[in-house]
Amino acid sequence: MNIAEAFSMAIKNIKSNKTRSILTMLGIIIGVAAVILITGLGNGMQNYMTESFESMGTNTLTVSIMGRGSKTMPYDDMQQLVDDNIDTFEYVSPDVTVNGVAKVGTETLDTTSIKGINEQYFSIYDYNISQGRGFQYMDMKNRAHVCIVGSYVNKAYYGGQALGDTLKINGNTYTIVGVLEEKADSEESSTDDSIYLPYSTVSRLSGNGIISSYTVSFRDTDHASEAKDLLDKELYKYFKDDDAYMIISLSEMLDMLTDMQNIMITILTGIAAISLLVGGIGIMNIMLVSVTERTKEIGIRKALGAKEKTILTQFVIEAAMTSAIGGIIGIIFGYIFSGVATELIVQILQESITVVPTITAVLTAFGISAGIGVFFGYMPAKKAAKLNPIDALRYD
Numbered sequence: 001m002n003i004a005e006a007f008s009m010a011i012k013n014i015k016s017n018k019t020r021s022i023l024t025m026l027g028i029i030i031g032v033a034a035v036i037l038i039t040g041l042g043n044g045m046q047n048y049m050t051e052s053f054e055s056m057g058t059n060t061l062t063v064s065i066m067g068r069g070s071k072t073m074p075y076d077d078m079q080q081l082v083d084d085n086i087d088t089f090e091y092v093s094p095d096v097t098v099n100g101v102a103k104v105g106t107e108t109l110d111t112t113s114i115k116g117i118n119e120q121y122f123s124i125y126d127y128n129i130s131q132g133r134g135f136q137y138m139d140m141k142n143r144a145h146v147c148i149v150g151s152y153v154n155k156a157y158y159g160g161q162a163l164g165d166t167l168k169i170n171g172n173t174y175t176i177v178g179v180l181e182e183k184a185d186s187e188e189s190s191t192d193d194s195i196y197l198p199y200s201t202v203s204r205l206s207g208n209g210i211i212s213s214y215t216v217s218f219r220d221t222d223h224a225s226e227a228k229d230l231l232d233k234e235l236y237k238y239f240k241d242d243d244a245y246m247i248i249s250l251s252e253m254l255d256m257l258t259d260m261q262n263i264m265i266t267i268l269t270g271i272a273a274i275s276l277l278v279g280g281i282g283i284m285n286i287m288l289v290s291v292t293e294r295t296k297e298i299g300i301r302k303a304l305g306a307k308e309k310t311i312l313t314q315f316v317i318e319a320a321m322t323s324a325i326g327g328i329i330g331i332i333f334g335y336i337f338s339g340v341a342t343e344l345i346v347q348i349l350q351e352s353i354t355v356v357p358t359i360t361a362v363l364t365a366f367g368i369s370a371g372i373g374v375f376f377g378y379m380p381a382k383k384a385a386k387l388n389p390i391d392a393l394r395y396d
Contacts, residue, residue: 009314024283025325025329027279027326030279032365036331037337041265047356048353067244068240075094087219088230091123093120093199094214095115095213095214096115097113100114109193112195132163133177134178145201146197167195232247235247283323283372316378319374323372323374324369326369
């Protein structure tokens with residue numbers, strides 16, 4: 001009997017016991033589907049985190065200045081530090097949060113963020129101006145009462161006609177000189193729900209003029225740790241005290257979160273893979289039953305000259321086919337569950353996380369399922385091959 005005949009007979013035996021075969025495959029189906037779903041979820045979360053961090057700038061370093069005694073770091077000194085290391089750093093902007101209330105007419109903008117920045121800030125985060133202009137150096141020098149608003153503020157409070165109009169912050173009037181391009185579907189509390197002022201204007205309004213936070217961008221995203229180390233070295237040289245400042249790298253944070261997520265996904269995948277082990281034990285059990293049921297058949301075949309190798313091959317192929325078919329069904333269910341999970345995440349969490357099964361995970365799950373069939377099917381197959389033909393013919 002050749003391999004093709006062995007496959008044909010295996011399929012025939014599986015079809016002849018459909019209910020038992022499906023129940024045997026169940027552990028494999030659940031295991032493969034769970035592995036695909038979990039790895040797809042992990043891949044989707046990875047893509048979501050990467051996109052989220054990229055929107056915040058993975059090529060940026062956030063510097064918090066606590067100062068050393070009365071010594072702080074004025075903007076001009078931070079700009080000089082960046083200029084002195086222009087091969088590594090590209091832009092720098094103060095990032096001053098305004099504690100105040102913005103009003104458009106009688107409406108209060110409760111959810112709108114208000115920041116003080118310079119003319120380089122929009123280049124750091126790749127924000128584009130859709131109407132009007134961006135900030136200019138003279139806006140900083142003159143502490144101008146001008147502002148730039150996000151697309152949500154423009155649409156929600158001005159009907160898309162904000163340019164040239166005014167708004168009030170803490171009682172002070174500001175003229176809108178620019179409107180940003182939409183970044184986050186113009187939703188409330190998103191990046192588009194924002195107002196930007198010249199940092200120098202904000203510093204004067206705060207009374208002390210001290211800037212405690214800067215955003216620094218670097219040129220090569222593949223060398224985030226080197227950029228952070230250089231900035232740390234320069235700031236230590238400036239303050240002579242590493243407690244006077246703190247540097248946060250979004251790129252390093254993303255790497256750390258990715259590592260933590262990979263550990264979690266690996267653990268969950270391992271738990272899901274237990275179903276594959278259970279499925280393999282089920283296949284071994286059913287194949288042992290099958291050997292018992294077909295003892296007389298085996299005896300007849302051996303009496304007619306079938307070799308042990310032929311009997312062994314037939315039963316191993318049958319076990320592998322059962323497991324492989326279960327693996328294919330599991331893959332189909334894995335993709336179905338991934339699509340359902342994507343829709344549920346959007347509906348329940350209101351977040352666009354796409355559960356994306358990877359080809360590697362699919363092929364690995366299928367390969368493992370087929371391998372389990374061969375591994376757990378070998379012992380029953382060996383038992384069948386070793387049967388004494390005389391004893392087998394006498395079996396009732």
